[in-house]
Amino acid sequence: MKKMTDEGFSGGAPPHDYDVTVIGGGPAGLAAAIAADQAGARVLLVEREGRLGGILKQCIHDGFGLIRFGEKLSGPEYAHRYLETLGNTGVTVRLLSFASKIRKQAGGFALTLVSRGGVDTLQTKTLVLSTGCRERTPRQVNIHGTRPAGIFTAGQAQYYTNILGQLPVRRCVILGSGDIGLIMARRLTLEGAEVLGVYEAKQSPSGLSRNIAQCLEDFAIPLLTGHTVTRVFGRDRLEAVEISRVDEGMRPIPGTGERITCDGLVLSVGLIPENELAESLGVWIHPATKGPLCDQRYMTMISGVFSCGNALQVNDLVDYVSESGIAAGYYAALTAERTTAIGLDRGAAGNFAELTTDETFLCLSPQRLDMDYTEREIPVFFRSREERGRTLLRVRAKGREFFRRNYSQLRPPEMERILLPLENLDLDPGDRIQFTLEEP
Ligand SMILES: Cc1cc2nc3c(=O)[nH]c(=O)nc-3n(C[C@H](O)[C@H](O)[C@H](O)COP(=O)(O)OP(=O)(O)OC[C@H]3O[C@@H](n4cnc5c(N)ncnc54)[C@H](O)[C@@H]3O)c2cc1C
Structure with a gap:
């Protein structure tokens, strides 16, 4: 088993020349690095923090891995499964290294890393961007008043509580009913803080139903x-x-304001895929997912650049994050194998069909199908725009319906996954695969 050092190199690959470089060592990046290694690539995994695992390190509640492992694991336990596997691969890991710049060049990319040892640049044929997402901050929410201490994003409150072992608030209000806020309502209550309520501007909660039941209802925390x-x-x-x-x-309705005494305000008002590096390369960001537009191999519009996990779209289940990482890593390895010294840029020009939706969808990915790859079926993820009762998903191509599925209900916070069959479709480049949500 190879050793992982603080920021040094490990594994057997030459330090400045990789087939696949994975940026971000959360569950998406771990899965991508392992899959690329297993496909025979020379792989570098870059992480800015001192430990791998990403957001999972601070998620000490259980509920991870139900689909992948059929078990209810905590975040660190889930990450540990991948770290064990990673230890038996040839992947080179660089911790405490921040990927600050990427430049496209013949045959691949030049990547600049900033670490304690200084700044260095290395070459890689392909890139997997698994940089996760960031939380909306207090400044992105319209709240009047001063900026006193005691206002945290839910992730910051979680970091204080679970990693630093410090209770950040004693009597608090939570704004926004996203999953992290719901989980923190329970966590802060268990640690002895008083959670006065979770306040949500929308008419329906943003978090998963199971989190509303287990984190609020079980602890009698009001949701308004x-x-x-x-x-x-x-x-x-x-x-x-x-x-x-x-x-x-x-x-806000004038005259309805009520003052509530508290020493903490915890914000759980949304996550935004982290794509600064992708944008600096000219990767096209889809307005619905806020992540790169990609095909079924998780390749973006820039050939050789792949995206997965929460950088691609905000996921509610880590199992789907790992699934996208595995595919992105595998296809990045395959692409690296086919890349010549001159390079092969067909990102925008290849044989693609489009996956399109109507206004009943909040988002859907992938958005395009690379027809040079002939999978029998591909995973497709989507969210409905509104809460819906019984609904029929219909998928058509060339005017013919070729897939349908019934749902008893659809909720925007819950991402749905289907396996879309592609056999016998006989598509031409530019064809549209149209998704609709209809009354059954
Ligand atoms: C509070 C909370 C509770 C959750 N609960 C559940 C649950 O119960 N069950 C479940 O299945 N899922 C749950 N999830 C969802 C799941 O944990 C996430 O979807 C998943 O962790 C996202 O993985 P990721 O690898 O895409 O991103 P992350 O885990 O965020 O990892 C991204 C990594 O990239 C690194 N990085 C970013 N930019 C750079 C750069 N420029 N250079 C180097 N490194 C960089 C970051 O440091 C980080 O380590 C929860 C998420 C949260 C936040």
Whole structure:
């Protein structure tokens, strides 16, 4: 088994020449690096933090791995399964190394890394971007007032509680009903803090149903939809917040403000895929997923650049994150094998069919099908735009329906996965595969 050093090199590959470089060592990056190694590539895995595992390191609750392992694991346990496998591969790992710049060049990419030893540049034929996502911060939410201590994103509150062992709040309000906020409502309650309520501006909660039941209902924590925080009070430390009702357009209703005394405001108001590196390369970001537009191999519009995990789209299940990592890593290895010294850029020009939706969808990926690859079926992920009761998903190509599935309900917070059969489709380049959600 190879050794992983703080920021040094490990594994057997020459340090400055890789087939596949994976940026980000969360569950997506771990899966991608292992898959690329197993496909025979020389692989580098780059992580800016001191330990691999990404967000899983701070998720000490269970519920991870139900699909992949048929078990309810904690985040660190789930990551450990991949770390054990990684230890038996030839993957070179660089920790405490920040990927700061990527430049396209003949036959691949030049990647600049910043680490404690300084700045260095290495060459790689292909890239897998698995940089995860970031949380919306207080400055991205319209709240009046001062900026006292005591306002945290849910991920920051989780880091304080689970990694540093410090309780960041004693009596708090949670704004937003995303999964991290729901999980932190339970976690802070278990640690002795008083969670006065979870306030959500939308008319329905944003988190998974199971988290609403297990994190709020089981602990009698109130969930108030149609409410938001409109003002914070306090100079050095938060002293109170003002909660107001909102109208259908999520605008605060004047005169409904109520002041609530608290020393903490925890924000769980959304995640945004982290794609600064991708954008610097000119990768096209899809407005619906906020991640790169990609094909069924997880390749972006730039040939040789792959995207997976939460950088591609915000996932609610880590199992899907790993699934995308495995595919991205495997296809990155395959692409590297076919890349010549001159390079092969057919990202925008190849034989593609488009996967299209109507307005009933919030998002769907992949958005294109590379017809030079002939899989019998491909995983497709989607979210509905609205909460829906019984619904029929229909998929058509060349005017003919070739796939349908019934759902008893669809909710935007819950990402759906189907395996789309592609056999006997006989598509031409530019054809559309059309997805609709209809009354059954
Ligand atoms: C609070 C919380 C609770 C969750 N609960 C569940 C659950 O119960 N069950 C479940 O299945 N899923 C759950 N999830 C979802 C799941 O954990 C995530 O979808 C998954 O961890 C995302 O993996 P990732 O590898 O894409 O991103 P991350 O885990 O965020 O990893 C990205 C990595 O990239 C690194 N990085 C970023 N930019 C750079 C750069 N420029 N250079 C070097 N490194 C970089 C980061 O440091 C990080 O380590 C939860 C998520 C959260 C946040």
